[in-house]
Amino acid sequence: MCMPRQAEIGDERAKMPNTLPRRTLLSAGLATAATPLAAPALAEAAPELTWRLGSGFPKSLDTLFGASESFTRIVSEATDGRFKIQPAAAGEIMPNDGLLDAVGSGKVEIAHASSTLGIAQDPVFALASVTPFGLNARGQSAWWLQGGASDLFTEIFARHGLVAVPGGNTGAQMGGWFRKEIKTTADLQGLKFRITGLGGQVLAKLGVSPQGMAGPDLYGALEAKTLDAAEWISPHDDEKLGLQKVAPVYHFPGFWEGGVMMLFWFNAEKWKALPKNYRAILQAAAAQVGAEVQAKYDAHNPQALRRLVAGGAQLRPFPQDVMEAALKAANDLYGELSAKSADFKRVYEAMKTFRNEEYLWFQVAEYTYDNFMIRARARG
Template sequence: MERRSFVRGAGLAGVLAAGTAPAIVHAQAQVRWRLASSFPKSLDTIFGASDVFAAKVKELSGGKFTISTHAAGELMPAFGVVDGVQNGTIEAAHTAPYYFFGKDETFALGCAIPFGLNSRQMTAWMFEGNGLKLMREFYKQYNIMSFPGGNTGSQMGGWYRKEVKSAADIKGLKFRVGGFAGKVVERMGGVPQNIPGGEIYQSLEKGTIDAAEWIGPYDDQKLGFNKVAPFYAYPGWWEGGPQLDFFINQKAYDGLSAEYKAIVECAAAYAHVDMQAKYDAKNPGALKQLVAGGTKLFRFPKDVMDLAFKESLALYSDLSAKNPNWKKVYDDYANFRRDQNLWFRFAEAGFDDFMQSQKL
């Protein structure tokens, strides 16, 4: 059977299950890519997704397609990876799209927005809704082909020198917050700071900032934030399900054979699932250790949540009036979110609420 028709007919899952992928690509040319991450190597979960992706590409191609992975700062700064992919300096990047909302707020919709989709809903929008289609149309302006590349799941609300007891405590707060959420924090009276993960500890330690959020217990513990800010908030209302992406230079992607393109798609999907599995498995133990070590957990007060929700919706309305890119994607996103929340309210939330109240 002709190889390409076999791939189309059997489907990628069937090919991989049969273990025939390496044989299919045995005649393919050697390909060498470089991937720049926006994350430090010390974070085996989020940076590790790049290694998982690269290893799976190598495995499925029988060693003919290799990708070297580079931490933030090795090839370019953490927030320089979109420019690097766009101009072809590197073939690929792994990043959180909302870091680049300064170029266009629409980037944030490919990752997370305050009071947005949770991780399962985000994956559903991407793969079964219009999310992937709409975001790829947008990224095309930047010579980028995108693939979902992981999700952390719902995040914590960050580390604070003093407990936040009311919305008034947000005013003047110098808060390191990733990406788009800073726009909402600013509307609430805070002073957002967009600082790469590798620089947060020093900023907290020196008092350059009053608070910082990163991801969740496992990564936060690795970075030592509990040593310089004792109060740990939840929930991270700005990141219900932040998706990471593999960004690939469009020309580099177009130059791949059909088989190699299928391998990239499969490897990205594998890394996408693998990342959240790691976070869900590792976060509980880390949270126990942090609390045992003196970390003080607190839930954001209702007036903080209400104000953040109000300001988020007002911001989205403003953006829809002035940014056509945003409006096109957000309208679809918002419709999907409404239906998802209706469903999750009855099934997922009902089950979770009962289970989490039990003593098992």
């Protein structure tokens, strides 16, 4: 067989349809077309944003206001500075009683505060953070993350234009500073006590006159005897106020605040408009900050309590009859609120059921272990 010459092969190729080069050009064209899509895709996934965060706490509360500072730093670092959030202390943007409304309406993008700021709108808000004789810190976290509370509150808060994400817990708080020791329930009659929220409503049923007052004003009011008692937070924060000098009896526990969960509040529409990766970053930052808040209180409260006692604070537990009377008053209040609000009844019943199950578990392992270790410590 005669083999064609190289020139003839070339001539034949020239006559053939140009299929291979077309495919090659098509592939090259797709590769070229893909290149300019990268920049818009990146911009969509990581837009440059500047938001404001209104804290419900003054700068003097370094742990709670510090949570907002840590949150904004984490978000900025995780987005290479593309998502900037500017934190503001309580009252710098607007009074606390309007903070959640401002977030819901979009005037402010984020807040960090207890849900008790919303009880004037709807008492069911209180259940998201703390209620007298409610869940402790671990129970509150478990209820939110695994017990169904998130689903309950997502529906309720959406009506107010809000999305809430857990963002720290103070743990059980102290019962406050009293000029005179409370020995019986009768000692509560006419007591002018700085206390707010549902705790104030419970104690009002026992004859207390609840007073609303900011932390910096407490010392002067107790010294002038226009207040008989004041609750604040816990030893780490209380120490800064120096109240042991004017109201030396330091009662415990703060049964109205057995574990106060703080929440990061987002405007619902702006939350939904965020890229998924930004929402994930916000949730991760809130979780990290939440762990830090509880850890800081647990680490710093013991030393602060020692210093307070050395400085004249007289530690006293609330008498059993006061605790029992307050529990009954709380249950009466919850019955009244449940009769007025189907939402409150539904959420309160869910919380109560979860609380009972938690204490079933805690009494078996946690309480038994803690009780043993506390007694062992007392024995030296």
